[in-house]
Structures are given as C-alpha cells and as structure tokens.
Amino acid sequence: MKRILLTNWILLITISCIAQSNKSLITFKHIDSLITQKDFFVARNVYHTKKVILSKEHQLVLEANLDHVFNRLTSSNQKINQLFQQFSKTLPDSVKCKLLVIKQNNHGKLFEYKEAFTTLNQVMNQYNRFLSKAEQEDFANTRLIWKSLSGQPKQQVHIATTTTLKIKRDKAGLANIHVSYPGTGTAKKDSVDFVFDTGANISTVTESMAKKCGMQFMEGMIDVIAITGKTVKSQIAVCPQLNLGHIQVQDAVFLVFPDSALAVPSIQYQIQGILGFPVIEALKEIQITRSEELIVPLKPGHFPNQNMTLDFLTPIIELDGDNYTFDTGANSTLLYKTYFEKHRNEIEKNYKEKELQFGGAGGNIRKQGYLINFVPSINNKPVKIENVQVYKEPIRTDEGHLAGNIGQDLIRKFDKMVISFASMSVHFE
Secondary structure, eight states: OOHHHHHHHHHHHHHHHHHHHHHHHHHHHHHHHHHHOOOHHHHHHHHHHHHGGOOOOHHHHHHHHHHHTTTTTHHHHHHHHHHHHHOOOSSSSHHHHHHHHHHHHHHHHTTTTHHHHHHHHHHHHSSSSGGGGGHHEEEEEEEHHHHTTTOOOOOOOEOOOOOEEEEEEEETOOOOEEEEESSSSSOOOEEEEEEOOOOOEEEEEHHHHHHHHTTTSSSSSSEEEEETEEEEEEEEEEEEEETTTTTEEEEEEEEEOOOGGGGEETTTTOOOOEEEEEHHHHHHHEEEEETTTEEEEESSOOOOOOOOEEEEEEEEEEEEEEEEEEOTTTTSSSSHHHHHHHTTHHHHHHHHOOOEEEEEEEEEEEEEEEEEOOOOEEEEOOOEEEEEEEEOOOTTTTTTOOOOEOOOOOOOTEEEEEEEEETTEEEEO
C-alpha cells in the first residue's frame, strides 16, 4: 500500500512538472513572437506579468532580448553568456543563433568591434543554416564592417558643459547643425553643416568631405541599401575628431558615399554629411525646441516613462498602443501599411486614393495611398496633423508591425521634444 501511494505521489509530481514546463514553453513562444513582430512594449508588459510561469532558461532568453531593445546592452550580453554557460545542452541551436546575433549587435553598439566580428563569425560558421539568404548576405556585409574596424578605438564623446546649437534648415528642409573639425595646412579649424538625423542608423559623409576631415579610410567596399531599395557602394572611415559646440566626438564611424549619392540635382543641393544614431545616442539626451534649437545637457535627466525602444539602431516610440520610428531628419510623418490596415474602413470612407511619392539619397519611389488627418494622443490630448501620407502597401523592407515614422510636423506641435537614451524615454513639453 505504501509503495502504491509513493508511486502515485511521484507520478503527480512528474505530471505537475510536465504541465509547468508546457506552460512555460507556451508563454515563452507567445512573448518571443511579440518581440519578433517588434511589439516590444507589449512583450515587456506581458513578460513582467507572466515571469513567474517561465523557467529560468526562458526568463534569461527573454530578458536578453528585452535588455537589448531597451538599450541595456552590457546586461543583455551578460545574460547571453550565462545562457551559454548554464543551458548550452538544452538551448535549441535556432535560439543560440538568435542570441549570438543580438550579442554581436550589442558589441557593435558598445563600439567593441573585435568582439562583434568574432561573434558574427560564430553565427555564420556554426548557425548559417538558420539564416535566410537575405540575412546571410546582410551579415556578410556587416562582417566586413566589423573586420575593418577591429583594430580601431571606441567612439568617445566629451561634453564640457550644457550645449545649445542652432538648427538650420537646408534646401531640402532637413535639420542641419554646425560642426567643426581640425583644419589642414595653416587653418587650425574648419567647419561645415551636417544633417542631424535620429533616423540614420549610422553617420554618413561624402568622399570629398571625409578627406577634408582627415578621416581614416578602412579597407574594402560594402553594399548599403538606400531608402528606395537601390544598392550604393560605400567605404567605412573613422573620424579622429568632430566638435559640436562644447562637445567633442572622437573616433566616430562614418559610411563614406560618393558625392553624387548624397546630391539632389533637381534643387542643386549637396549633402556633405549626416550625423546618425551612434553619435546621437552617445549624447545621452537631446532636446529639440520649436524655436529650432538643439540642446545637449551636461547631465541627462531622469524620465520614468520608458516609452522608447531600439530596433538595432532605429529608435521606436509608442503612441496610442502603436509603434513608430521617429526621425528628426524627416519633415513629414509617414504612415505604413500596418496603420492603413488598422484604420482601413475610416480611411477609405473619408479620403480619396492617390499616387504618393517619397524618397531619399537613392532617389524617389511612387506608391498608392492617401493623404489623411493623423490625430495621435500625446500627454492625454489629441494632436492633429493634416495631409499625412499613409500607404496601402509596404514602402520599406523592414516595416514589420511598425505603424509609421514620426517627422518634424508632429515634433513642431510642441515647445520641446526630449529624447533620453539614458532613460529610454521620449517626452513632449
């Protein structure tokens, strides 16, 4: 009798463990799918609610992902290392592949180029079968970047005091700020206007300007996809020093384009350079005012509302439960297919379909869509923007479940927009 009771007890424990394991796996897959779809805020909220259901292994995998998108890069890498040390035998190879891809992204954003190169090599040598053809081509390109930068020092930013810079609009309406760099010959210092663009994944410069700035060119050429989908050949260069008022930027990485790739012949305009995410994020906090000033405080403030994430090098903000990229370099807000599908009935009822045009350095593209009134809720108040383009079909290969890209037309509705990379928060005043 005692033996039977003991057997039943063991059986109940086994069944309970299996049920708990299944519950953990189902919950894990749900949250993982939200992350894959770029629903990062929902994934974070569900994780905090369901964490107790998850196994330690599943917790670490999801936390490594969430730390990555909320810019806790060192913490993300520590958890990935812990997973490979403690759960290497049980982790599926497909999950190992995804974790290593995240790890190389973390290293890249931390300017740990050699570690990024080593990690990406591991992905391509051991887990290539889990990569699509497009991913294999993209990673081969990225590996060239990390390899060329492996011996280079980390980017550093020194802020001497709170700095206010005037934003100037160029012929294309893009936001520019004045930057200076050590001169050549008898000139001690030269200066130029660069576009200031949070939507640029990496800083970019023309070949002629890179030479003027004394940038060090790395070996090899890489392929860069422009907004139109066209491929542009580019080099990688490291800029020894740039100054933004009282801010000194050392060893920043730039993509170097042929001058013609950053030219707009129709308005006789030449972009000289673009300051992108790696430089902007290193400032920790930026404030953009309605009076067209860029303010960088000596010390970033604290904002408890964590409403910003990063999709690799692209900032994403949450508005009304939808996710948007935001772009200080874009004049106008663009809405994507996801937004159109969500509001299809209202849009088709109230607006007339037409051919729309958008573009960038690589040229222009025309697609079918609508011009609508976009009315998001910010600070618990509706904010109306007229004549916003919304497209019926994808206009970017990386749209995913993003609803659109927020531009200056929304930002200028407020006295100030504060972007804190220290708190991962966007605040409108």
